[in-house]
Amino acid sequence: MDKKVNVLLLGSGGREHALAWKIAQSPFLEKLYIAPGNPGTAIHGTNVAINPLDFDAVKRFCLESHVNLLVVGPEEPLVKGIHDSFITDSSVQHIPVIGPHRTGAMLEGSKDFAKEFMFRHRIPTARYKTFTAETLNQAKDFLKTLNPPYVLKADGLAAGKGVVIVSDYNEACENLTEFFAGKFGEASQKVVIEEYLSGIELSVFVLTDGQSYIILPEAKDYKRIGDGDTGPNTGGMGAVSPVPFADSHFMSKVEERIVKPTINGLKADGIPYKGFIFIGLMNVNGNPYVIEYNVRMGDPETEVVMLRIKSDLLGALQACAQNRLSEVSLEVDSRTATTVIVVSGGYPGSYEKGKAVTIPDSLIDDAILFHAGTTLSNGKLVTSGGRVFACSAWGNGIDEALEKSYSLARSIKFDKMYFRSDIGSDLKRFQKR
C-alpha cells in the first residue's frame, strides 16, 4: 500500500469497538474516526457525533476530513443504500465503501430474496414458501405439510426479533395473523415459512471484493438469554472461535457448497458486492445448511474473530476496496478466543440505563474489554444499552480463554448486571484432548 489512509467506521457497538481496536493496529492507518462510536472506540480513534443513517452528514464529514475508506459496521445503513448514495454522488464516489450496495444488502434485508437467491444457486438451505396476508389460507395449508416445530420469519429487518419458532400448529397460525397485522410493520407484510433444521449452529464470515474472497475465522454465538439456551433470543450473549466441530473437512464443505456458490451467484445475478458476508449455518449431521445471510460482521462474533486475525485487517480492507483481495491471505492465531457479554438486568426485555459502571484499572494478560452499551455522563462511565460489555480473551483451548473472559466479567460492577455462565460449555465435548 502506498499511502496512509483515513478511515471512517460507522456504528457504536461491541463489534465496532473490536473493529476499531484491530484497524488501529495497522501501519497503514493515518486517522481513524468512528461515527458515533462509544467510549471504547474513543481509545483507538476519534468519535464523531454523526448518525450513520444521515448519509449527507456522513458524506460531508468524509470530504472535510479527507476520509479514504468508509467501513460500515451495522446492516441498516447498507440496507438503506449508503453505498449507492456514495457511488451516485460525484463528490464522494472516489471514496470506497466496505459494505454492499442496496441490492446485495437484500440478502439480509429480505429473507424471501435470500431464500430465492439460495434456491436459484443451489445453496443448501431449508425448504420454504413465502406468504402475504392475501395468501394466509395457503400459508396455513403449507404449515400442515411441515413437521413441527414451525419456523416463521418476517421478511424484512426486525431488529433480530423477526423469527418465531413454535411447536403448536394453532400458535403458528396465530403468529402468522399477528405478523400480517403488522407486528413488525412493513417487515412482516411478507412471511417466510420454512422447515425446521435440527443441528448445531455456527457463524462463518467471508470478506469479498466481488471476485475473490477470504474466509475469516468462524465462531459460535450464544443467542438465548439464559444458561442452557433458555429464554428469549438476544443479540448474542457470548462467542467462541475456533468452533471445534468446524474442522477442515466440514469447512471445505462450507466453502464448496456455500461460499463459492454464494460469490458466483452474486456475480451471475449482476450484484456487485464488496464487504463482509456473515453466513449463519446449521450443521445438520455434518452437512452445512444456510439459516441466514447477514451483510456485515456478527456481534458478538467480531469480538472473538478480530482476536484471531494476526494479519493487518486494514490492509485486507484496502485490498478489498481495490479489487486485490486475491493477493491477500490471512494469518490466523491458533489460540482460542472467547467473549462473554455483560448485559443490563431485564435485557432483552425492558431494562434501565444510566447505571454507574466500574471497570478495572488494568486488565489481566490476554484479555480485552470491548464496550458495547456504554456512554459518558458528566465524565462518568454509565450503561446506555442492553449489551454493555464484551469480555474477550485468548487462551490455549476453550477453558483457559473462558477463565479469563469470566474473570474479566466478574471484575465489572454495575447495578443489575447479568451474564450467562455457560458460554462454550456445549463445545467442550468436541475438543480434542
Ligand code: AMP
Ligand atoms: P435469525 O434471526 O434468522 O438469525 O434466526 C434466529 C434463530 O432462529 C437462528 O439463530 C436459529 O437458531 C433459529 N432458526 C432460524 N431458522 C431456523 C430453521 N430453519 N431451523 C431451525 N432453527 C432456525
Ligand code: GLY
Ligand atoms: N450474533 C448474531 C448477529 O450479529 O446477528
